[in-house]
Amino acid sequence: MGRSYNTIAFDAAKCDGCGDCMTACATAKTGSEDQTRSRIQIVGSADDGFELALCRQCGDPKCVTVCPAAALTKSTESGVIEWDAAKCVDCLLCTIGCAYASIALDAGTGHVAKCDTCDGAPACVPACPHDALTYITTARIYNEVGDWEDLFAPGLAGCQGCNTELLMRHTLRRVGPDTVLATPPGCVPGMGSVGFNGTTGTKIPVFHPLLTNTAAMLAGIKRQYKRVGREVNALAIAGDGGASDVGFQSLSGAAERNEQILFMVVDNEGYMNTGMQRSSCTPYGAWTSTTPIGKGSDGMPAQGKTQDAKNLPLIMVNHRCEYVATASTAYMEDLYDKLDKAIEASKVGFAYLHVYSPCTTGWRFPTDQNIEVARKAVETNFVMLWEYTPGAGLQFTRPVDDPLPVTEYLKAMGRFRHLSPDQISHIQGKVVENLAFVKQMVHQARA
Amino acid sequence: MEHTKYLVVGSSHAALEAVTAIRMHDAEGSLTLLTRDPYLPYSPTVLPYVVSGRSAATGIFLRDEKFFVDNRVQLKRGTELKALHAERNSAELADGSEIAYEKLLLATGAAPAIPPIPGIDQVSYHVLRTLDDAKKLHAAIKQSKQAVVLGAGLVGMHAAENLVKAGANVTIVEMAKQLTDGYFDQVAAQMIEKAFTDNGARILTGSRVVKLAPSAIGSALTLENGTTLEADLLLVATGIKPNMDYLDQAGSAVEHDQGILVSDTMQTSVANVWAAGDCAQAKGFFTEAKVMNAILPDATEQGRIAGMAMAGDPGLKHYPGGVPLNTYHFFGRHAISVGSSKLADGAEVLTRFDDASGRYLKAIFKDGRLLGIFGVNEFFDGGVMCQLILRRVDLSAVKERFVANPLAVGRELMSQLWR
Numbered sequence: 001m002g003r004s005y006n007t008i009a010f011d012a013a014k015c016d017g018c019g020d021c022m023t024a025c026a027t028a029k030t031g032s033e034d035q036t037r038s039r040i041q042i043v044g045s046a047d048d049g050f051e052l053a054l055c056r057q058c059g060d061p062k063c064v065t066v067c068p069a070a071a072l073t074k075s076t077e078s079g080v081i082e083w084d085a086a087k088c089v090d091c092l093l094c095t096i097g098c099a100y101a102s103i104a105l106d107a108g109t110g111h112v113a114k115c116d117t118c119d120g121a122p123a124c125v126p127a128c129p130h131d132a133l134t135y136i137t138t139a140r141i142y143n144e145v146g147d148w149e150d151l152f153a154p155g156l157a158g159c160q161g162c163n164t165e166l167l168m169r170h171t172l173r174r175v176g177p178d179t180v181l182a183t184p185p186g187c188v189p190g191m192g193s194v195g196f197n198g199t200t201g202t203k204i205p206v207f208h209p210l211l212t213n214t215a216a217m218l219a220g221i222k223r224q225y226k227r228v229g230r231e232v233n234a235l236a237i238a239g240d241g242g243a244s245d246v247g248f249q250s251l252s253g254a255a256e257r258n259e260q261i262l263f264m265v266v267d268n269e270g271y272m273n274t275g276m277q278r279s280s281c282t283p284y285g286a287w288t289s290t291t292p293i294g295k296g297s298d299g300m301p302a303q304g305k306t307q308d309a310k311n312l313p314l315i316m317v318n319h320r321c322e323y324v325a326t327a328s329t330a331y332m333e334d335l336y337d338k339l340d341k342a343i344e345a346s347k348v349g350f351a352y353l354h355v356y357s358p359c360t361t362g363w364r365f366p367t368d369q370n371i372e373v374a375r376k377a378v379e380t381n382f383v384m385l386w387e388y389t390p391g392a393g394l395q396f397t398r399p400v401d402d403p404l405p406v407t408e409y410l411k412a413m414g415r416f417r418h419l420s421p422d423q424i425s426h427i428q429g430k431v432v433e434n435l436a437f438v439k440q441m442v443h444q445a446r447a
Numbered sequence: 448m449e450h451t452k453y454l455v456v457g458s459s460h461a462a463l464e465a466v467t468a469i470r471m472h473d474a475e476g477s478l479t480l481l482t483r484d485p486y487l488p489y490s491p492t493v494l495p496y497v498v499s500g501r502s503a504a505t506g507i508f509l510r511d512e513k514f515f516v517d518n519r520v521q522l523k524r525g526t527e528l529k530a531l532h533a534e535r536n537s538a539e540l541a542d543g544s545e546i547a548y549e550k551l552l553l554a555t556g557a558a559p560a561i562p563p564i565p566g567i568d569q570v571s572y573h574v575l576r577t578l579d580d581a582k583k584l585h586a587a588i589k590q591s592k593q594a595v596v597l598g599a600g601l602v603g604m605h606a607a608e609n610l611v612k613a614g615a616n617v618t619i620v621e622m623a624k625q626l627t628d629g630y631f632d633q634v635a636a637q638m639i640e641k642a643f644t645d646n647g648a649r650i651l652t653g654s655r656v657v658k659l660a661p662s663a664i665g666s667a668l669t670l671e672n673g674t675t676l677e678a679d680l681l682l683v684a685t686g687i688k689p690n691m692d693y694l695d696q697a698g699s700a701v702e703h704d705q706g707i708l709v710s711d712t713m714q715t716s717v718a719n720v721w722a723a724g725d726c727a728q729a730k731g732f733f734t735e736a737k738v739m740n741a742i743l744p745d746a747t748e749q750g751r752i753a754g755m756a757m758a759g760d761p762g763l764k765h766y767p768g769g770v771p772l773n774t775y776h777f778f779g780r781h782a783i784s785v786g787s788s789k790l791a792d793g794a795e796v797l798t799r800f801d802d803a804s805g806r807y808l809k810a811i812f813k814d815g816r817l818l819g820i821f822g823v824n825e826f827f828d829g830g831v832m833c834q835l836i837l838r839r840v841d842l843s844a845v846k847e848r849f850v851a852n853p854l855a856v857g858r859e860l861m862s863q864l865w866r
Contacts, residue, residue: 041858043855043858043859043861043862044859044863047860048859048862048863049862050862051861051862051863053828053858053861053862062457062747062830065460065463065464065747066460066743066744066747068460068490068491068492068493068743069490069493069502070506070507070508070509071508085506086506087502089493089496089501089502090776090781091492091774091776092776092781092783092829093492093743093774095783095826095828095829096744096772096783096785096829096830096833097744097747097776097830097831098828098830099831099834099861099865100830100832100861101828101830101857102862104826104828104854105826107826110779111588154549163641167602189484194563195550226657289623291460297755
């Protein structure tokens with residue numbers, strides 16, 4: 001299986017060309033502050049925007065293929081393209097191979113030089129005073145998880161670009177084979193968990209409860225396993241409709257009884273599997289097939305959903321569960337951290353994990369934009385990432401201090417295209433109100 | 448008869464890139480790689496450094512056995528293609544056996560071209576194309592006191608420098624009027640010549656050897672103008688010719704001229720047969736005519752395209768045409784040449800030369816587009832320059848700045864155009 005690698009990311013919008021990264025690199029690598037000897041080079045100008053000439057550690061590196069001396073190799077461990085001084089013959093062919101000016105002659109040594117990420121602690125990144133450089137280390141998660149067994153069928157009947165496949169595969173890999181899975185009606189069984197032609201879509205026992213009794217059935221199965229002395233994870237992966245609407249009674253009951261199960265809600269803000277009907281988690285103003293846009297009736301134009309969304313995770317906090325958290329696939333490190341905690345918590349009581357999951361089909365955005373939409377939701381504070389335990393109370397895990405206007409999120413998809421200025425200001429107002437509400441709970445926890 | 452889906456003949460850059468490209472698209476199809484060399488894959492380009500001793504002969508291999516095992520490639524070393532029977536999709540080997548293929552890549556490279564000088568068959572001489580050649584030359588250089596190098600291309604010049612540094616009296620004999628003809632212009636060639644003569648070498652450009660004969664210390668050479676030279680070490684480095692004798696052995700229908708003629712996807716004139724690298728004759732970037740462009744970066748490019756075409760990879764992009772690309776190190780200095788040195792009609796040449804630092808730069812433009820850029824002791828990003836040429840970027844507005852500082856301006860253009 002291919003590996004994921006850590007990488008140095010550059011946000012051009014934050015760069016002012018100060019050159020501190022180049023000084024830091026030159027100092028670390030050559031002992032001099034001569035910026036021309038830095039392996040990270042800022043190019044461009046304030047007018048045209050800054051860019052980097054920095055080794056991209058290509059997956060298919062041209063510099064390596066044109067090296068006649070086998071002096072450049074791509075490490076399968078770190079992903080870094082390594083330069084072997086003992087083998088290099090200073091022929092400079094690599095500088096002709098690279099189209100990104102990322103390996104160049106260091107006049108101070110007479111050899112080529114390139115970024116080696118300082119063995120995983122790049123000197124340039126902390127030197128940037130504007131956070132324009134970040135060292136992304138999420139690769140660790142994908143590599144670790146990639147080594148575990150995929151417990152889902154290789155083929156799926158999901159929509160192109162669906163976020164839920166990512167969630168299902170990662171979650172099942174993490175909980176492992178000693179698991180019983182409940183998937184009530186919704187996208188998860190729709191795309192294959194309960195299988196086809198008499199075989200399940202998972203390599204673990206899976207069942208298909210009713211929307212109304214998921215938590216109750218799963219709790220009973222967990223209790224029966226405990227009675228016979230078997231330690232298994234009891235996991236539900238349910239949609240927001242199944243959890244917040246008709247399934248809420250059994251969910252609330254199981255939480256109140258503190259059943260030892262992990263209940264994951266994949267919140268795509270509607271009944272997407274059956275044709276994109278609204279649910280109580282659908283946000284204000286959103287188009288769905290049952291909250292249409294048009295002339296309306298009785299002189300009232302139809303402008304999408306007219307009610308605000310129910311905040312199901314906050315309601316679950318009020319059950320004082322062992323663990324409650326919100327998560328997003330745009331922040332996998334955060335999601336994994338919470339998944340680990342939820343699994344542990346489910347061994348002693350009820351654990352609830354609410355994952356905001358953009359729906360390319362129902363929300364009307366291009367299939368390659370799923371993670372971007374998920375990220376914008378967090379960056380605008382439209383959704384907030386936090387966790388709750390009875391001991392520590394409610395805490396932000398990824399606070400957004402300087403949120404983007406909510407329009408940055410709304411304009412990313414078609415379901416909000418019709419919004420009037422009044423509706424947008426209503427939504428922006430709700431974002432502020434929700435943030436204040438959660439902040440108050442955080443404050444109470446600190447007190 | 449043995450059967451393989453993909454048969455790759457050759458084991459240097461073009462062949463290895465083709466293997467990688469095939470495996471990117473077809474992880475399972477049977478793949479066999481033949482090479483007449485007894486060694487693991489290596490690059491002819493590294494051999495001058497084996498001669499000098501800078502590269503260990505054991506440390507130059509581009510792939511190890513594990514690579515072939517991991518990629519499910521059957522590697523057959525010491526196995527030479529004798530005749531191609533394209534009409535029945537079969538390759539006949541030197542031992543008489545045959546391998547049936549579905550798709551064949553000819554990446555058989557080139558061999559030294561030996562000039563028809565009277566008496567050349569009477570004397571012993573060195574060439575430099577294989578690792579065994581390099582090992583022999585490496586040993587001989589230590590013994591040599593008086594050496595003659597025929598040919599002032601990059602192979603000959605590298606070897607001559609090694610001989611000079613080993614303490615031999617070296618004479619370089621070149622037919623053309625200047626050194627490194629075709630790689631570097633007259634100004635650069637004079638700088639190279641000066642570096643060599645400063646270090647004690649003797650350069651005879653515009654000279655032709657008309658006779659060779661054995662002598663007491665090795666061989667005696669007679670030049671066109673009557674001069675005679677004696678050599679205890681004679682290196683013939685007068686150019687290369689593609690290895691393609693196997694085409695004529697069986698009267699194969701594969702069209703060939705100076706090399707094996709290929710299309711923009713490296714396909715030969717015959718079904719199921721591709722060619723790439725030094726044995727191929729493909730479209731030039733600056734001319735629609737098919738040219739020989741026997742350089743390393745082009746071999747990788749052609750090998751990649753051939754491999755993708757053979758595997759049916761839908762990501763295949765057509766060959767843009769060969770761009771000459773060369774780098775050369777001599778006596779601690781470096782020279783880089785990217786693009787065409789030929790002066791097209793209406794071309795504009797901008798140069799600068801700084802006597803004190805020995806920095807020389809020349810750029811050729813036509814209609815504001817870069818055709819070629821050449822530098823001695825002036826470093827610029829060759830890969831960026833190559834993109835400017837391939838993309839035909841209009842540099843009219845920045846031409847003067849570009850020539851003044853090609854490194855910075857090249858990177859600036861890169862940041863705007865293809866990041």
